Amino acid sequence: MSTRRVSCITMVTSTPVGEFQPSPCEFCHCPEGGGEAFCAIADCFITPCVDFVRDPNQCCPTCPNGPNCYVGEKIIPAEKDVKIDGMVCRCPDPWSYDGHLHQQAVCRPDGCLHYDGKLYPPGDFKPSPCEWCHCPPEGGEAFCAIAACAMPMCVDSVREPDQCCPTCPNGPNCFVGEKIIPAEKDVKIDGKVCRCPDPWSGNGQLHQQAVCRPDGCLHYDGKLYPPGDFKPSPCEWCHCPPEGGEAFCAIADCAMPMCVDSVREPDQCCPRCPNGPNCYYGEEIVPAGEEFKRNGTICRCPDHHYGFGWESSAVQAECVDPSKKIKKASSLK
Template sequence: MATYFTMLRLLTTVAIFTVAQAMSALTTEQPPPPTTGPQLPPDTTRMTTPMMTTTPGGCVTRKGDQLAVGQSKQYTSELSCEIYTCEKPGEVSTMIGDCFFPPRCVDPVRRNGACCRSCPNGENCKLPSGKVIRSELNVTYNGVQCRCPKQDWNNMQQDPTKAECDGSTRGCELPNGTILAGLKPWDDYKPDPCTFCTCGDDFKMACAVAGCARPPCDNPVVPEGECCPQCTPCEDSSNQCRYWAYNAECQKNPVWMRENCKKSCAVCDAECVDTEQHCKWWSEQGYCDSNPVWMRDSCPVSCDACTPRAATPPSPPTTTPSPPTTTPSPPTSTPFITTTPGGCRTFHGDQLYPGQEKIYYDDGSCTVCSCSRGGEASCYVADCLVPMCVDAFKPSGACCATCPKGRNCRIPSTGEVISAGLPVYRNGMRCECPPQSYDLPGVQRPEHYTAVCGAATNMPPTTMPTTFTPSYGPNFT
């Protein structure tokens, strides 16, 4: 019996000790979860998307300047300014100010910290003689009343620095002595499509006549409202073009024939046109041969894939002319409009001819100004998206850069270029191109074409392609 009670006491003691251990484990503080992710292999670097990066206790603007909380930074251009303020760590607010309307004075300055230029001496303007008057004055000049123009919020092309003078009492005199009532200095006058006149400060009209070069075709026409004769969009420059085309010269001598025998070589048929704006560039890069199916369908003109029109054999001339085997040199000069007192003036101060266009490039955007045939100027600002590729390309005369091979990026550790759209897996890393950036203005920075890589938690079941080939456009693989 004593042995029985001894065993019972021993079992009870063990049970109590086991329960105490379990309770102690429950009440003991557990270690915190790890604060860092899995360690990367020694030859790789963890990448993040450095869009608007942050610093401890501050911010970094899109131009790379570091700001403390509460600090602001201003970037100023000719037409606008951007003010970035660090509201709190990692959070940046942006305010954009436009300066589309020019200062209403002849002596504007940009004060420190201001977005737009202002008039330190008050609003003013100048007479045709060059004398500056204050905006609130009416003065007599050459027998007429002149004053500074009133603000016209609907007219961005108004020049507030030129005084407006009444012309009803005098008018402007043409070279033949005719007085045109109602015209005043700096007013433009166009008696016919080829003559451009401007009323001078002496109230006499100065005129210039446009000179026209001979068009390179047999039957040029003068479009309504135009001055110079032009070849129609689909015109042969020689009456022998049909004969040459019938004898396959469009294929044998395509450079000269496509330029000078457009009608006979079917270059400008409605059904034979390039439907993509970069066709010519793609053709020069050799994609007519490397991706012929898509290119011949979408860029037939650039790939020389237009089929000459089927036609009955024309009567051959008495002597069969041979088309030149080389491209003729262009004329040394084209006497279009040598002097144009009229036209338009942009807010940059540039004079444009009627029909002329000029692009002003800014940081990530551009302003396009054009002068209409009626002498009215208009401008618009084109904002550009950030080109998300390693081979951004801006065609001649274009505002914005594009990605001719589609969006892509470069893996920093290997230099490999991958296409956007699908991730790739390299050495245990998952890499993909960053998403489209909508920051304005669209200035490209390295993070826009650098792949974002991180440790791959799950590898794909099959091998991923190294590049992504779209189902449209030229084949760039």
């Protein structure tokens, strides 16, 4: 309260002794005996509105429409959110922060501003097929979750505009060069058998190229044989498994021919004796199983053999002289 001194008797009126109010905001006292009056002037609080009115009979202004503030040139009521031009505005605490009356509202977007540049209203929203977001009732920052898509198991995947993850319309597949083959089965291409590998085998990366192998078995003769049984030579029997790769072969062991003039036919495995069993007497070929006389000796091809036949193709007849000693025919020359 501030005070000022006035005369109890003014030029206009005289003021009786006691209390008097020369104006709505002024309260005075004139003491007995008159003279100088003692007055107090009321201090009015700043009104918490922007459209206050002052009644001539009232000391302080009042807010007939209640507390309010400005949004630009518009007046909005205090203590609640008001939507204006896509914004949510609210009058602040009149005396907040700096101790002065705040006549302008504080405004924020009506919803959440997404990083795509769009404003979304409070609630759940889906800005893209792979993104799910929520804007809280008070707006501000949205909370979003983004789906992680698995790598498609194909090389010709498509992504539909309304779908999150790519799909394989033609099923799992892979490349053979620039050609696409289906997965999970063997495919013959250009003399090879190709198959898509396990997509995530090995290093954990998607394998887009097929693994190919020859369509059959590569023999040591340099030729490629198809799966199944095959005979690369007269003495060899082989088998190539269905999956190709390595052939399994068995080679026949031929007995040594019981003759010194054997022949081998191109389409036969083992040599044969077209003239029957025989041996040499010197350089002469003589039949086996018969005795013959030469130079006073009795000779015969040996009946025994060594291993799988005679020792060599130069087997000589054995001869007996009168003294019963056996000599080789080669020593009788």
